[in-house]
Amino acid sequence: MQSVPIRMDRKWLGPFQERVESDTGWSTWEWFQLAVEAAEAQAVPDFDTLQCLNTLTGFTPLPHQTATVRRVINEMNGRAILADEVGLGKTIEAGMILKEYLLRGLVKKALILVPSSLVLQWTRELNQKFQLPAMAHKQSWMWEQCDILVASIDTAKREPHREKVLSQTYDLLIVDEAHKLKNRRTKNWQLVNRIRKKYCLLLTATPLQNQLTELFNLVTLLKPGHFGQEAHFQNEYMAGKRMPKNEERLREEVRRVMIRNRRSDGHVPLTKRHVTTIPIALSPEERALYDGVTQFVRDRSRQEAGDLKSALSLIVLQREVCSSRDAAFLTLFKMFQRSEQDEGEISPEVTHLVNLLRAVKRQSKVERAIQLFKEIDEKVILFTEYRATQDMILRSLAAEGIPAVPYRGGFARNKKDWMMELFQKRAQVMVATEAGGEGINLQFCRHIINYDMPWNPMRVEQRIGRVHRLGQTRDVHIYNFATENTIEEHIIWLLQEKINMFEMVIGELETILEQLQMKDNLEQRLMQIVLESEDDREIRARLADIGENIRETREKILAETEHRERWIHGG
Numbered sequence: 001m002q003s004v005p006i007r008m009d010r011k012w013l014g015p016f017q018e019r020v021e022s023d024t025g026w027s028t029w030e031w032f033q034l035a036v037e038a039a040e041a042q043a044v045p046d047f048d049t050l051q052c053l054n055t056l057t058g059f060t061p062l063p064h065q066t067a068t069v070r071r072v073i074n075e076m077n078g079r080a081i082l083a084d085e086v087g088l089g090k091t092i093e094a095g096m097i098l099k100e101y102l103l104r105g106l107v108k109k110a111l112i113l114v115p116s117s118l119v120l121q122w123t124r125e126l127n128q129k130f131q132l133p134a135m136a137h138k139q140s141w142m143w144e145q146c147d148i149l150v151a152s153i154d155t156a157k158r159e160p161h162r163e164k165v166l167s168q169t170y171d172l173l174i175v176d177e178a179h180k181l182k183n184r185r186t187k188n189w190q191l192v193n194r195i196r197k198k199y200c201l202l203l204t205a206t207p208l209q210n211q212l213t214e215l216f217n218l219v220t221l222l223k224p225g226h227f228g229q230e231a232h233f234q235n236e237y238m239a240g241k242r243m244p245k246n247e248e249r250l251r252e253e254v255r256r257v258m259i260r261n262r263r264s265d266g267h268v269p270l271t272k273r274h275v276t277t278i279p280i281a282l283s284p285e286e287r288a289l290y291d292g293v294t295q296f297v298r299d300r301s302r303q304e305a306g307d308l309k310s311a312l313s314l315i316v317l318q319r320e321v322c323s324s325r326d327a328a329f330l331t332l333f334k335m336f337q338r339s340e341q342d343e344g345e346i347s348p349e350v351t352h353l354v355n356l357l358r359a360v361k362r363q364s365k366v367e368r369a370i371q372l373f374k375e376i377d378e379k380v381i382l383f384t385e386y387r388a389t390q391d392m393i394l395r396s397l398a399a400e401g402i403p404a405v406p407y408r409g410g411f412a413r414n415k416k417d418w419m420m421e422l423f424q425k426r427a428q429v430m431v432a433t434e435a436g437g438e439g440i441n442l443q444f445c446r447h448i449i450n451y452d453m454p455w456n457p458m459r460v461e462q463r464i465g466r467v468h469r470l471g472q473t474r475d476v477h478i479y480n481f482a483t484e485n486t487i488e489e490h491i492i493w494l495l496q497e498k499i500n501m502f503e504m505v506i507g508e509l510e511t512i513l514e515q516l517q518m519k520d521n522l523e524q525r526l527m528q529i530v531l532e533s534e535d536d537r538e539i540r541a542r543l544a545d546i547g548e549n550i551r552e553t554r555e556k557i558l559a560e561t562e563h564r565e566r567w568i569h570g571g
Contacts, residue, residue: 048074052099058129059471061096064261065089069096071259078106078172078199079222081258086205087270088261089470091122094174094201095130098148101199102132107171109147113192114176116152121441122176123150124417143168153180157191169196178202181221182214192221206511207258211241219257226257272475273468275502277492278372280364280483286325289356290486293321293328296349301531315487315527320386322488323452325360327386332357365481366396369449372479373402373429379445381423381430383463385452393431393451404429434459443471450480453492455523457501457509464502478502487530490539494526498547504554512553 101107126134137151
C-alpha cells in the first residue's frame with residue numbers, strides 16, 4: 001500500500017518572520033474591525049446585565065424569573081427566600097442565579113440540597129438547561145471533589161456525610177423544599193445553619209404554614225440577626241402565633257429577604273386541564289372474577305379481623321383485579337402455594353378463584369386503551385400501578401403495531417433517559433409504573449391515561465405534574481379509567497366529585513392533607529373503609545365524610561392564605 005504524500009503550505013512563514021523582525025504590519029483595517037466586534041460581543045455594559053441570558057439553550061426564561069434573578073443579585077447580595085407559588089419556576093430562577101455567579105467568577109463551589117426523590121431531576125435540569133457540570137451525590141469522595149453537587153438533605157445530615165459537608169466552605173448553598181427547615185430543633189435546620197456559605201437560596205412555596213416563628217427560623221438561616229433575637233421578633237411582630245402586628249414594618253422586612261411571585265399576578269398563564277372519566281364495563285367473565293374476589297376478601301377479612309396487615313393485603317388483590325388478570329394472577333398464585341403449604345391441600349376458595357381467572361380470555365380495560373390510543377393519535381403517557389399489567393399492556397400494543405416504551409423504577413438512570421428519548425422521538429405511548437410520576441418532565445406530551453387510579457391523591461397530582469407544568473403550551477387531557485361497580489369507581493368518585501382534586505392548584509392538596517394529618521396514611525384509611533364496610537352504600541357514605549373534611553379544611557386554608565398574602569403584599 002502506497003503512503004499518501006503530505007505537503008505543508010509554508011507560504012505564510014516568510015511574511016511572518018519579516019513581521020517578527022521588524023515588529024510592524026501586525027494590523028490591518030479588517031483585523032481591527034474583527035477585534036472591535038469581538039470586544040463588543042464580550043462586553044458587559046453594566047453590572048446589572050445578566051450574562052447568563054446569552055448562554056441558556058432550549059428555553060426562554062419568563063419576565064418574572066429574570067426580574068427575580070436581577071433582584072437577588074443586585075439587591076439581596078445572593079441571599080434570598082424564593083417563595084414563588086408552585087409551578088412558577090423556582091428551580092429555573094435558582095439555576096440562573098447559580099449560572100450568573102459562575103460566569104462572574106463569584107462562585108466556584110456550590111451545594112444543592114434537595115429531597116432524595118428530586119436529586120436526579122435537579123441534576124438533569126442543571127446539566128441540560130444550564131450546561132452546568134452538576135453531579136448527583138453517590139460516593140463519599142464527591143463531597144470534596146465535585147464543584148457543583150446535588151445531594152439529598154437526608155443523606156447530608158447523617159454521619160459520616162455530615163462531617164464532610166461541614167468541613168467544606170461553599171460559595172453558594174441552595175436548599176429546595178426549605179419549608180422543612182421551619183423547626184430549629186430538627187437536624188435539617190441545624191445542618192443548614194452550620195454549613196459555611198457565602199450566598200444562600202432557600203426555595204419554598206409555603207414559607208409560612210402555621211406559625212410566624214417558622215418565618216423567623218427561615219430568615220435566621222438566611223440572614224442571622226435580620227429580625228433580631230426571637231424574643232424581640234415576638235414582641236415586635238407577633239400578636240399571636242399566626243397573627244402579625246406592626247404589619248407594614250414586618251412586610252418591609254420580609255420583602256428585603258423574600259421574593260414571592262403569584263399566579264394571580266398574571267406571570268404564568270397555565271394551560272387548562274380537561275378531565276374525562278371513562279367507564280369500563282367488565283365482561284361477564286371479568287365480573288365473575290371480581291365478584292368472586294370481593295366475596296373472598298370479605299370472608300377472609302372476617303376470619304383475620306385481628307390481623308390488619310393480612311386483611312389489607314386482601315384489598316390489594318381486589319385492586320389488582322380492577323387492573324388486569326395478570327396482576328391478580330401473581331397474588332393468587334402465592335395464595336395457592338401458601339394454602340398448599342399450610343393446609344396440605346388447596347383450599348376450595350382459592351381453587352375457585354383460579355378457575356375464574358382462567359376463564360378470563362379478553363380484558364376490557366386494555367381493549368379500551370388501544371381504542372383510545374387510535375382515537376387520540378398523539379403521544380400518550382399511561383400510568384399503571386402494577387408491573388404485570390405494564391408487561392401485558394406492552395404486549396397488547398406490540399400486537400396492534402402501536403410503538404410503546406416502558407418506564408419503571410428498576411431501570412438504571414441511563415436507561416430511563418433512553419426511554420424518555422425514545423418516547424419523545426419515536427414511540428407514541430409510554431407505559432409507566434409509579435416511577436414515572438416523579439422526577440421527569442414530559443411537556444411535549446399532553447395526554448395522560450390513569451389506567452389504574454392511585455388511592456393517594458398526591459400520587460395522582462405527581463403524575464399530572466409530569467405534563468401540566470411550566471413550559472406546557474397546550475391544554476392537557478386526563479383520562480381516568482373506572483371499572484364500573486367496583487372499588488376503583490368509588491375512589492375516582494371521591495377524588496373527582498367530592499375532593500375536586502383536578503381543579504386544585506398544584507401543591508394545595510398536600511397542604512390540606514398535612515393539616516388533616518392524612519398525608520402519609522390516607523391510602524391505608526381508605527383501604528380500612530373498604531374492608532370494614534358492609535356494602536357499597538356504606539363505602540360511599542364514609543368516603544363522602546372524608547371528602548367533606550377535606551373541603552372544610554380547604555376553605556379554612558384558603559381564608560388563612562388570603563390573610564397572609566394581604567399582609568405580605570399589602571392591600
